[in-house]
Amino acid sequence: MNFRKILFSIMSIAILGLILSCGKNAISEIKTEDLLKNIDNSSYVIIDTRRDSLYNGFKDKNAKRGGHIKNAIQFTAAWLNYIEDGKFETYAAGKGITKDKTLVIYDTDNESLNSVAGEFAARGYKVKTYKDFVNYANDEKNPMESFPNFQYSVSPQWVNSVLKGEKPETYTNDKFMLFEVSWGPLEKSKGYAQHITGAYHFDTDWIENGPVWNLSDPKVIEANLLKNGITKDKTIILYSAENQLAAYRVFWALKWAGVTDVRVLDGNLTTWMDAGFHTETKVNTPTPETNFGGTIPGDPSITISTPAEAMEMQKNGLKLISNRSWDEYTGKVSGYDYIPGKGEPQGAIWGFAGTDSSNVADYYDPDGTLRNPNEIFALWKTQNINKGDKLAFYCGTGWRATVPWFMTIMAGWKNTYIYDGGWNAWQMDSKFPVQKGAPNNMQKPDSKNDYGAGTKKKGASCKA
Numbered sequence: 001m002n003f004r005k006i007l008f009s010i011m012s013i014a015i016l017g018l019i020l021s022c023g024k025n026a027i028s029e030i031k032t033e034d035l036l037k038n039i040d041n042s043s044y045v046i047i048d049t050r051r052d053s054l055y056n057g058f059k060d061k062n063a064k065r066g067g068h069i070k071n072a073i074q075f076t077a078a079w080l081n082y083i084e085d086g087k088f089e090t091y092a093a094g095k096g097i098t099k100d101k102t103l104v105i106y107d108t109d110n111e112s113l114n115s116v117a118g119e120f121a122a123r124g125y126k127v128k129t130y131k132d133f134v135n136y137a138n139d140e141k142n143p144m145e146s147f148p149n150f151q152y153s154v155s156p157q158w159v160n161s162v163l164k165g166e167k168p169e170t171y172t173n174d175k176f177m178l179f180e181v182s183w184g185p186l187e188k189s190k191g192y193a194q195h196i197t198g199a200y201h202f203d204t205d206w207i208e209n210g211p212v213w214n215l216s217d218p219k220v221i222e223a224n225l226l227k228n229g230i231t232k233d234k235t236i237i238l239y240s241a242e243n244q245l246a247a248y249r250v251f252w253a254l255k256w257a258g259v260t261d262v263r264v265l266d267g268n269l270t271t272w273m274d275a276g277f278h279t280e281t282k283v284n285t286p287t288p289e290t291n292f293g294g295t296i297p298g299d300p301s302i303t304i305s306t307p308a309e310a311m312e313m314q315k316n317g318l319k320l321i322s323n324r325s326w327d328e329y330t331g332k333v334s335g336y337d338y339i340p341g342k343g344e345p346q347g348a349i350w351g352f353a354g355t356d357s358s359n360v361a362d363y364y365d366p367d368g369t370l371r372n373p374n375e376i377f378a379l380w381k382t383q384n385i386n387k388g389d390k391l392a393f394y395c396g397t398g399w400r401a402t403v404p405w406f407m408t409i410m411a412g413w414k415n416t417y418i419y420d421g422g423w424n425a426w427q428m429d430s431k432f433p434v435q436k437g438a439p440n441n442m443q444k445p446d447s448k449n450d451y452g453a454g455t456k457k458k459g460a461s462c463k464a
Helices: 001-020 030-037 052-056 076-079 085-093 110-121 133-138 156-163 218-227 246-255 269-274 307-314 373-381 401-411 422-426
Strands: 044-047 102-106 124-131 177-184 200-203 235-239 260-263 319-322 393-394 416-419
Touching: 030 133, 076 110, 102 110, 110 124, 156 177, 156 235, 156 260, 156 269, 177 246, 218 246, 235 246, 246 260, 246 401, 307 319, 307 393, 307 422, 373 401, 393 401, 401 416
Parallel strands: 044 102, 102 124, 177 200, 177 235, 235 260, 319 393, 393 416
Antiparallel strands: none
């Protein structure tokens, strides 16, 4: 049992003891029959407290089907280490969890289940626990949901299984490589100073170049991939030590190049370490390859390279989605010391982002893992961004946009792209029309998420 498990166990006992001693809002258990009767009841909120990969579609232990109970939302047990007491109820309300509703909370880990259920009950919520998820999943008649391409986002447990030579779900290969992704050469990489055991370093300069920071020439990319052992038929697992944007950027670039099987660790190095897995400091050097196994790009359809191309596609219904901070979107700042222009491409729609040009905090959960895509899609609807639309995501130079694009790909959406040139390329030529200020004096939409930065509460875990 790792330290986080011990912490949850202590929290569970303490909170449940408080509930029993106070004698109010006692937790009751709900059976499958009653759960099914209320699965579409708007006065019930079904809450999955398991890790993202299981919610998204991977199978839980002994379960024949992966994913989550129909209509379930997420409130992962690990978040209790991050959410400040004074913001808990506001944060929960942003997910539709309010005291007038009955909460049905489920997990296959009783300690996690008791921790979350106890926290809500102690705060005066009406709580029921459901403890028969595996049997529920094993009955084909019971409705479940999952994301079509859930396999792209993987847990520390999945990655560790591959590193051990095992064959976890969806992994059918016998060749893989794990990369820590960040900008800069290995000798200057802070992210690689301490890394997952067996990982190599991936410098983002291998796939893009200034001053626009678009994808490099296919021949240059091919040479860099081969030099570092990457071929079309290998499973490539990516992660970033802190800022996941680099890993998602490279995921998109490798899919564009034609690598068949690419995965991203959900979270970062802290996520890996909190799961109890090992790191190292020694340098791992990949063995070069001589044949990529296909022509690069293998899938050019997922990118829009130039402002001219983007503007022409706008005429045919393409929606340009800005994933820049609100101050960038409204033209208060450019966001970059090397980009002089302020504003956005004409017609750009704000698609939520982060606090500045370095992050997309709206897209992360309190523990730094990827936010539930369904929550993002609900936010997008308020901006008239819908499944079935032609969508091109962009930011300043291309990193931030890959996170929302990744979500659409995981969810099986069609006709979604990265506009690679972004605002940087657009502002370089005055012939491209610019908008400044929020359209129709729109106020900044609420992302319903204060915790994308992932700051732990003091004393919340052994790593605090």
